[in-house]
Amino acid sequence: MPEMTSDMTWVAMLLPFAAAVLAPWIVSRLGANGAWVLALAPALAFAHFAGFLPEIANGERVTGGYAWVPSLNLSFSWFIDGLSLTFALLITGIGTLIVLYAGGYMKGHPQQGRFIGFILLFMGAMLGLVVSDSFLMLFVFWELTSITSFLLIGFDHTREASRRAALQALVVTGGGGLILLAGMIFIWNITGVSQLSLLLSTGDALRESPFYLAALLLVLGGAFTKSAQFPFHFWLPNAMEAPTPVSAYLHSATMVKAGVYLLMRLNPVMGETPAWEILLPFFGGITLIVGSVLAVRQTDLKLMLAYTTVASLGLLVMLTGFDTEHAVEAAVLYLVAHSLFKGALFMVAGAIDHEAGTRDITRLGGLGKLMPITFTAAILSGVSMAGLPPLFGFLAKEEIYYALAGSDPRAILFTAVAVIGNALMFVIAFAVGLKPFIGKEGPTPKHAHEGPVLLWIGPLTLAILSLLGALFSGLAHRFISSPMASAVDGEAQTVTIGLIPSLGAALALSVLTVLIGLVLYLGIERLRAAVDRLVTGLGISPDRGFDHFIAGLVRFSTSVTRLVQNGRLETYITLSFVFIAAVLLVTPIVFNELPRDLVLPRDVDLHEMAILVIAVIGVIAVLTAKDRLTAIVCLGIQGFAVAVIFLLYGAPDLSFTQFMVETLSVIILALVMTRLRLSLSDHRPMAARLFDGSLAIACGLGFGLMLAASTSGPFDGSLSAFFAEHSKIIAHGANVVNVIIVDFRGVDTLGEIAVVMITGLSILALIRIRVGGAPAAPAMAPPGASAEGIRPSKTKGGKRS
Incomplete structure (x- = not known):
């Protein structure tokens, strides 16, 4: 199929966003007449896309864009054919009329400029969605339509009904967007392409994949939630809480058809399969009947139209999945x-x-x-x-x-x-x-x-x-x-x-x-009464089901939060080490990646063995220490032993760093311990000690196995050679270690420095904690001190310091 390029399409895509930024200022100056000025933006975009009609009618396609991350095949690109062009014309053409309509409908409203700005923001998001070629670009615009529709539905935020409808629409369509993201990742991995224009040329690659059904279900999850298919149809009628221009634009002509657009776009590569031809007509048909029946029950004009919109979307999905x-x-x-x-x-x-x-x-x-x-x-x-x-x-x-x-x-x-x-x-x-x-x-x-x-x-x-x-x-x-x-x-x-x-x-x-x-x-009155009796008798309401789901989710999240975020540092540290042990031990066991050949050192010098013995003695000293301060001091023995090992094996910089860290750790821990009200010794029950000890052994064993597995394989010196070759040339540094820390991974080093700084500030704040206006008494009080610790001294004015 012949293609032509367009380098100005991005301007047309940005016009609604630019107008959205200017909308509050223009409306504040011109009032309702500002709508005529703001409508020029979508009108110009409409004219731009209308210019492609002859080429598209002749079978050509329009592409363009810019590479973003070429190594990952990510781009900001657009793809325009008969499908995307029709949607672009509907979005910009009807959008122009909606901006004018909003100018009259919202005349005199103090937030009219903000409202029209939101309309234009949504317009830009929807336009970007239908012309996107890149999977990532499509997903970003897909979620942006959910966010902007949330702002529009909840525009009258002082009303509870508006806030609820906006939240409901965001939860349903936003959640569906995350499901769609998973489906797009599946498609990307199956086909190896991340652009729709390339995907359409992959033939039966998707249909023949063993992961086709999983990808299809994920795509349908995104499409059905966006296009209000049963049982996700309930959010669309509730969205009628929005001002009428929103209903006329988002919930009839544009946003709710995004799911239909996606299904139509993927029909050439995912259609014509039993799953496609069963699921789409089935859910589309149910949605058609449910929407049209519920429409007859209503007496509000907007709700009648809203439910028929649900029905029409069901009809579109049913037809898209039909195989005639x-x-x-x-x-x-x-x-x-x-x-x-x-x-x-x-x-x-x-x-x-x-x-x-x-x-x-x-x-x-x-x-x-x-x-x-x-x-x-x-x-x-x-x-x-x-x-x-x-x-x-x-x-x-x-x-x-x-x-x-x-x-x-x-x-x-x-x-x-x-x-x-x-x-x-x-x-x-x-x-x-x-x-x-x-x-x-x-x-x-x-x-x-x-x-x-x-x-x-x-x-x-x-x-x-x-x-x-x-x-x-x-x-x-x-x-x-x-x-x-x-x-x-x-x-x-x-x-x-x-x-x-x-x-x-x-x-x-x-x-x-x-x-x-x-x-x-x-006989519409009798029909309405009959449908009302039928629906009331059935007592089925997905809308109430959504409320129960949200309430249950809140209760569940509250329970989980109370369990894992209970304000106890001990719980957080324990959970962290449990997950570390699980990752280090469960993963290699499940995937059979345990080291098979352990490489043990053969020639160990006497001084090296002495250092190891000192480290072991330090561990024993920590475990047998009678008070916390002794345990802290003994804890530094392992760090000093490791520093000496670094020194013996030719890493003086690393050894110096280790010495400094261990020294500061011992000093800071000792200082903190003397400022907290803690018991002098460890009073944990034996069961807690056994659990903590087992957890520590599991983490140590996991790290040991990981290191053994890493060192048992052949050494890959490509990275070392790269740093040795480029450190002097690129970073102008002869010390490779310094260059790595400061230049090649400078951002990582900056993050580590930030962590150390925050930790230091936290420790300082902890040290300066005052109890009743006085410094906290030391936990390890000297002999003769009261049970409450050292009494604060008095100043000349009689105030405690």
Whole structure:
């Protein structure tokens, strides 16, 4: 496939971030009109990506980027084909309209600039996600969308419901992102590539790997949480606590489709397997039914749209995993159609709430005469959502039935699922797009009237685009649908469906959907009551399950914290040595890496043996010491013995360092011990002594075995030769040891110095601890002192010092 490069794409990617930084300042100066200025950033980005349409339509791909860590094959790179280009255009195009809409919707809000800034930050993150080529770059932007959506959902942070919804969305989607990271690492290790453009050329490498199922499950974990698939669907309706511009942008047109984007992107290399074709349609079908049924139960316009968004995402996942010839084409058409009509309907719901003061459908009516432009946008978008001509949604629905219809049981099952789901979404489409605007005016808190241009320009533009996309379907397919379908399928595809339907099963299913939808719409009140009784009777709520999960997690973490972080230094040291012993002993035993040939010294000089004997005597002295101060002094014997061994084997620098460390350790420990209230001797019970002794032996044995294993193999002198050769040339130092410490591992040395400094400050603070305003009395008091230690002296003023 031919490729072209673009060196300016990074500018388009950075435009939303730059506008986000300037948003508070611009809005503070221009007010709501600042939205027109800020909308220029996504509009320019849209123009940049629209410039690629002819090349992408001709089968080319756009790449570019910069090497970041070449040795690890990490890069900041982008990859644009029909799939990523369509998403980029939706993100920047709808994003431009959302910025304008936010300017009108949030007019007068003291934090309007901050809000639009968050919108633009999310836009940049989502744009980076869909054009990323590097796995690492995709993951960074993936998690950034979760963080920015957290800020947007919890924008009204004074409300508990907003804070809870934001936290819930962050936990679910952020946790899914970590699962996705593991899946990407699996894919990286299986294929050896870390870029999507290269991954698509690996053929069946992923499908044939024994780790394919593990990688697939991890990828699905990330995609399902982001795109609100059952049983993770609950976070999306709760996210409706966010202001309506957030709902219209994040939770209909962009963020929630990130998971669908990922599945579509990986379809050429992970699709067409039994696991793919079972899991995706199964979970997608369940999500479609659950979302559409729960939507009918709602009376809040935003919640009705939110649950149908869940249903639509399920339909997209189901189609992506289906294995028929036109399933990919149907998924592509429906994704574009859904972005247009759902974004418009959410903005309509926000405009109704803004002007009428309520989103309760039972209190709304007669708004058509009062808000004619909004009504026009609503009815066009509702018709598209219902799948009726002459809107783009009709093309998508016809292609869906054309792809699913079949005579085998599997096709019949999923076709029935699609008919039921689409019929229920037909009900919601007219409940939102028509019902509030007809009949007599309802008892709304405010007397409604048409909103300002910033409130209706967005939904009207999207509705008109849905109409034009269907009327000029040939152009839409050439530049959008066909290139996107080709990218998802991995092979060239040509979408040809138009407004004139062909007689057959697809048209019959469409008619059946409309008839069922009309019947259910006419009895929507009874339907709502029946669904409410059904859901209440079942008593199943993943939302409550999430609350129980979080509560249990908090209790578990509290218990673990109390166990391992109990404030006792003894516990921390014991746990540290337990893990050290486990790593040193369990790992070589499990992996059969114990040293086989122990190399024992043959010629040991008398003075060397004497030093070893002194070290052993020091150990015995420590163990048999009657008081702590004697044990501390005896403890230095081992350190001095090791220092002498370093000296005998030609390491005077290391020996000097060891002497200094041991001397300071003995002095500092003795000083500290004399300032703490400790018993003179060790009063631990025998069981504690045996455990500590066993732990010490285990650690010593582990280190001994590790050293034996390290020295039993052939010596690799390449590193020594490198330092000897380059120390003088690079670091201008003749002493190789000094050069290593100061230059080659200077940062490590700096860290060690910092640790020593912090330790010294901690010891100083410990020494200066005062009890009741006086210095702490020595633990090892001299003979004749009171049990409370030395009494503090008095100053001339009678105050204790």
